[in-house]
Amino acid sequence: MILSQKITSYPGHEITPEDVKAGKYLDLVYKFEPKYSWAAGVAISRFLAELKEGRIIARKCMNCERILVPPRMYCEQCFRPTDEWVEIKDTGTINTYSISHVGTDARRLKTPILVAVVDLDGATPGMGILHNLGEVEPSKIKVGMKVKAVWKSSSERQGAITDIRYFRPIGEE
């Protein structure tokens, strides 16, 4: 087994988990916590404010006539400012979905998370957002299924994407 006929040695030394546990090699542990306080900007600030009210808002570009969600103040296709706010529906269609058995740090979850890209009604077809699914058996989820947002109560909502708990199926329509 060779890399190339002209190369005969392969540099590098592997360390096994056992080596690490046995303290065979030195390492240095530290925690780094960069902290940010992001300016959400014009478009997303309004989007979040509307979520708090239980509504989903989009932006329309009068040039290409697309209704964009998540909203942005510029149309990336036409490269011009978008023109107006449009309230869209909290129902939509599953564009694609997945059943996640691992969390953010790759640890195994007891209960899988259901995730989907949901194309929202009222926006230009194909305009989806990422969110979770709920109130559904994982094996019953289908691409093309109609779903509706399940909102937190108005007192619980704080102007965040998680003001929508998840989307649930609403049967064939």
Place this chain on the structure above:
Amino acid sequence: MKNRVAIVGAGMTLFRRRMLESPKELSFEATRMALDSAGLELKDIQSVVSGSAPDAFDGMHMKGEYLLDGMGGIGKPNQRVYVGGGTGVFTPIGGFWNVASGMYDTCLCVAEEKMSPLHPHPQYAFWSIFDQILERPLGTTLLWIFSLEMRRYMHKYGIKEEEIASVAVKNKGNAVDHPCAQLGAKITVDDVMNSEPICWPVKRLDVSPPSDGAAAVVLATEKVAKKLTDQPVWLDGVGWTLDSTHWTNRDLAYPEYVEKAAWMAYKMAGIKKPRKEIDIAEVYDPFDYKELHHMEGLQLAGKGEAAKMAVDGVTQRDGDLPVCPSGGLLGVGNPIAAAGMMKICEVFWQLRGEAGKRQVKKDARTGLAQAWGDLMQVGTVAVMRS
């Protein structure tokens, strides 16, 4: 083009889950090997292009600066080029413009990734690739976008998980012949199907592993190259493209950004019929379905038709269009930027007929390496000729 660009040397380290060498040391090992194989010393190098994916892996801010001495960059003009997972193939593209422009005669291109320092798991770094306001609060993992894209791809073209699994079988099998490989193994489609679901439809054996490693190539002008070797490999076409940030607004079944990047590179290399003119392809395969998805974007297969090619053996080493003869990321390992560069190295060795047991059966004259990255967004493509 001012100068035709040649690759005159290549090198790489072992790819492993955890390596003793520091990021600088890994870079040094790959760089030294590339220089040795080109018959050059550092003093002969005029500029350096470095590649490494998120700083969060190695665990430092401004990683490119830290890596510099390992990459031979002290006192030289250095650019760290960066397009997420596409960085590996993009690093020699950065070298390409250093040399093609006439700015420099020789350029060292080094890609490094040490993913093991991040705890508890390298995957955690990927959380911060998502939109901080709209997506991170949902507990996102990188696996989500892959599994969502895979599901959409399967849905649109009616592709079966078993067909996709055949890619993992092929690539891990190919990697058995790669001396640096992390996960070379003879496995079956059933093994893939029975491996634990991580993020369905993605299962354990559909995924490439996190790794530590480095790889490097040396580029030179035609004039310099002809003095060094009678077997230069020409970097004749390069292309890259980024799609919109709004990945949930896109057609996930087809990578248009790869198509655009490919045509940029094909046009530069004078390729009109890629399926006929490309002899071997190192297509980006961090997940098995990705190889198929990318083959379609690269115009090496019709839309929805790559799976059949994989199942029919067309993409095997002895097939009509060998894909990932190295073993790919699935088999050799996936130290992000270094993995893309490994693909460049493999095409280099294949086109020189030096790949030993990995050598493809057909007479390969034109090869391609491609990588992908970001939020389902970047295509980077390099076309090489012997």
Place this chain on the structure above:
Amino acid sequence: MPLRIGIVGVGYSGFDSMTPGLSTRELMFEAATRAYEDAGVDPRKDVQSFVCCTEDFWEGISITDEYMPDQLGAVLKPLCTISSDGIVGLATACMHIMSGIADVVVVESHSKISDVVNPDEISSFALDPIYDHHVSADPRFVAGLEMARYLKETATKREYCAQVAVKNKKNALLNPRGVHGANLDKKAVLNSKVASSPLTELESSKTIDGGIVFVLASAQKAKKLGNHTVWINGIGWSSDTPWLEDRDMARAVYAEQSAARAYKMAGVRNPATYFDLAEVDDTYSYKELQSLEALKLATKGKAGKMVESGTFDRDGRLPVNASGGSLGVGHLLEATGLHRVLEAVLQLRGQAGRLQIQRAKKAVVQSWRGIPTATGAVAVLGN
């Protein structure tokens, strides 16, 4: 023959301590829109390559280029990140044009430092993780080390450094972008709080928000775009060793190397008399002195004295940081180099308003990536 790449459009936004009303992307959109208008280009049709200069931890995003294309008009086009100062981005654009990859290239960089809660920790995180990270001091300890060594080796008087801050902050009072302009005397600068001895707070530039976009074109294309092209005639960039302990702390070696390459390309033989203005690194007061010597605009060890005598004042023989530089305007992270180029371009176009230096035809611009790097770049510009 000197390099000849045209700067055909510039645009900027922000230049404020905070920009809470706009997201990073919206800030970039503003700057880009102005730059395209200035150049008379449509990014969707006329631009073949986009280059952004960013670092992930300044953005709080891994793989920042993900969030770049839309607001630059770069969707489904070649766009990439160069993790370096904006002038290295300009160099990248030059090479794209020279190699025939593109006729028109956009270069962008920005600072949204007001989004970052603990910037000092991020800077410290760039120190060598094994050897230097344990120094739990304000990262400006590196500047303190350099400054002390520079003062000792060149026998420069301490107050000459203070004079740099006095000059630049005063210049910035005339600059609409001059967030940190002030009318101070040397005593006030020297008596301000010690940042890392001998460096004081008023000798340290303060970070601000801003976005800057440039449109570059080949010589042929530039003839058709705009009517105020400024030419890049030479460009160089370089890095000294990443090991703090190995560096010659008294010198800006990276700037010497960058300048040598840029001057050679532009055919500059006597830099001390060649230029009409200079915008050079003044992230910290002593850096301007170090840089002037590295650029051969002052003889070694004499820069301080020349600053003191007014050689580099707005009305002096060679105005240096007539814009106010980073000390007077503010520091823009990786966009700092582009800021310096912006100020020089406005001067060479004759659009610098109250800052205008008469008959300005040739400029040198130099930047440094900041602590703990030894990386910098130099550009030679002409109109």
